[in-house]
Amino acid sequence: MSKKLVWFRQDLRVKDNPALHHAAKSGEVICVYIEAKKQREQHHEARAKVGLIYDSLLLLREDLNKLNIPLHIMTCDYFDEQRALIKELIKDKDADALFFNNEYPINELERDRGVEKELGADGIDVNRFHGDMALEPNQVKNKQGDPYRVFTPYKKAWIEVHKTAPIEPISIPDKQNANIGEQITEDFSQDYRQDLWPPGEQAALERVDKFLDKVDQYKSKRDIPSVAGTSCISPYLAIGAISSKQCIHALLNHYDGEEQKLYGNTWFSELVWREFYRQVLIDNPQLTKHKPFNTDAKEVWVDNQEAFDAWKEGKTGFPIIDAAMRQLNQTGWMHNRLRMNAAMFLNKLCLVDWRSGERYFMETLIDGDFASNNGGWQWCSSTGADGAPYFRIMSPLSQSQRFDPEGEFIRKLVPELKDLDKKSIHNPSSEQRQEAGYPEPIIDYKESRKRALELLG
Template sequence: MGKKLVWFRQDLRVRDNPALHEAANEGEVVAVFIEAQEQRKQHHESAAKVGFIFDTLLELRSELNELGIPLHIKTCATFTDQISALQQCIKEYDADSIYFNREYPVNEMERDKELVERLKKEEIAVHQYDGDLALEPSLVKNKQGEPYKVFTPYKKAWIEIHKHSPIEPLSSPHKQTSNIHNQVTEDFSQEYRHDLWQAGEVAAHERLNQFLDGVDQYKDQRDIPAVAGTSFLSPYLAMGSISAKQCIHALLEHYDGDEQKLYGNTWFSEIVWREFYRQILIDNPQIAKHKAFNTSAKEVWVNNKEAFEAWKEGRTGFPIIDAAMRQLNQTGWMHNRLRMNAAMFLNKLCLVDWRLGEKYFMEKLIDGDFASNNGGWQWCSSTGADGAPYFRIMSPLSQSKRFDPKGDFIRKLVPELEGLDNKSIHEPSVEQRKKVGYPEPVIDYKSARKRALELLS
């Protein structure tokens, strides 16, 4: 009997990995990861994310090796090359079947379809699983059997299914006896903030457990960028070193099995939002081709290059927006409340196409995830599923005063303003700006808001 080839993708974990679990039950496993470097660039994914993936793979290899499973790390250019590389791996490692967990963007789905067709001709068995969502894809539908387009009813239906089908993450596969030798390692490492992000499945669970100790404060602290009030698990979820299923199960265990506490938890809602955006992608593949979810929404964007460049560089003259963008540029991560603030500022107040902001975020984020990033940008621009109404435009000044009242976050990321008092730091005067070399606002908020409402209504 031939070996079972497990192809790792966005599921870089040993536990709760359906493809790995099932392959190990069937025979001797050999694992492979193939980085499609040019394809990654075409998808605008950041160097920080690529670097974090590589280090995560090294941690994954250590865990797999303890189970007697080798992991070969290879590189190629495109998804087409990935298919050829996998065919070569099947021959080289004497495999009779391949196991992997599904990915849902269009290019990935097309690649997998082509792989299946090629391997069918070679009589190689292909086993595909769903390991990315907590509930099976397309399971949550309305009474007419159609997918939801609004989050709140989706969440209610999601909960009803979960009540009758409790989630139980898979355990680690059993240890096999094969010897580990000559593992291929083709280096594609990149720089990222190692001081902020420790790679690997163990680190992901340590961060989850640490967060759960204070999870009941999440609702009150999650919107305050100056405090560590969020889970910081998004990079680990993006590359699958922890699963949504594991997060939900751990939260339920934290509440000693009390489902009502689970369903009422604000962080739980955020995980279900992640599920919702993935289902939107599955049902609406056109959004992976730069199309708006809501085709009837007005798109009135203008070519405001000056504002876009200022936004990217964190010099818009609006302190909270600049602090947010500098956090992104310096760390590869941005606080979620600020992601909304920065997005609405760009596409509604500056009238810059949301697609440009979506792309820039992907180019910088260590947790860049197409479904969530696209969903967030389309929500903010009022083009997406359950999008904010066109007249919802977050005021940078009121958001700054509300969520960073003493200017602590601004002082940290915009140090030229650190000497200002707690009131001035949100909206420095002309004199204060000149004195410290901080730019004038790239837009007049009141007139920009008025123009946006006129154009979008």
């Protein structure tokens, strides 16, 4: 029986994995994952994310081994070496085909084209699939056949496509009649908050199931950082331990197949935002080269290292911003509402280039995902697809008062302020700051907002 090599990347799951599914239907399957360590560093991805990937791989291997499928875990430095290792494995295992699911950033695309070209010249069949999006890329276009630049019409069109072509997650492969043999294991583990983010596909599925019990409260609770109102599924989506297709399908099942309830759900909208940012990246590969989506947007950023350092350390003197940054630094994750607050504070109020914040988030987030992170930062800086208008600048004080009215979140993450009353905690007096050892604000909000509007308008 012919052997097929499945190359795992950002798709660390057995269920709903097109490459694995189709390989298993055409021959005996051998799997490999190759961590390009220095390449990942160049892409500024967090050690916490690497740790989650490694531990999830060990669990993925257990699931594959139950199907008599081996998984080799290997390391190298750069993408070019991945290509060489793939060629060696195919030769060593006497495989006649390679299967993998596509990735969309430019370096990954160039690598995959190179692999396809080199293996094709050797007579090896290369099979590529779309496992990262619920609807395949380029399915959602406007009436002129052009890509959407704004989310709401994209979502409406996405729904129309979904109505005519419902998505169904792919089942796991059948158990194969083969010996697993010895499996390569090259350790690249890293520390992360495993208490918050248990690794693996099963943990991801269980988290979605648990979240669906309260998904109807998501709209009202998702902006309140002191409560567990969000799904916290993003790290698993980022590494592919679960797919967006599975999430959408699970939500539809929760509503007993009633599509209108699915389409009206706020969590569904967030999953479609993820699809939108991926399509934007596919249509605009220059985004991976640090270019703005909107080339006409004003970029008036200044060199303000002092403000950037204070922001990174959670010492801006604005309690809600500092609480957000400390949550990021301590857990590798930040509440979505606070991501917008922190980004707009750094970019528009401190006038620090959005690229600096984008990079720091990628370096720190366990759910770091280029398309979503870049999309979010460009949205906040008014340079991106469907970006916030230049005059939209979130006030740290009003956001704090509105979404953490009792100061619960601030007390937890900025404990030096825990004894302040619910009014003072959002903006302590100079005396209160001195007593608590908490810094004065690094900017004057009103003056900074006025300056930003003058420069960006």
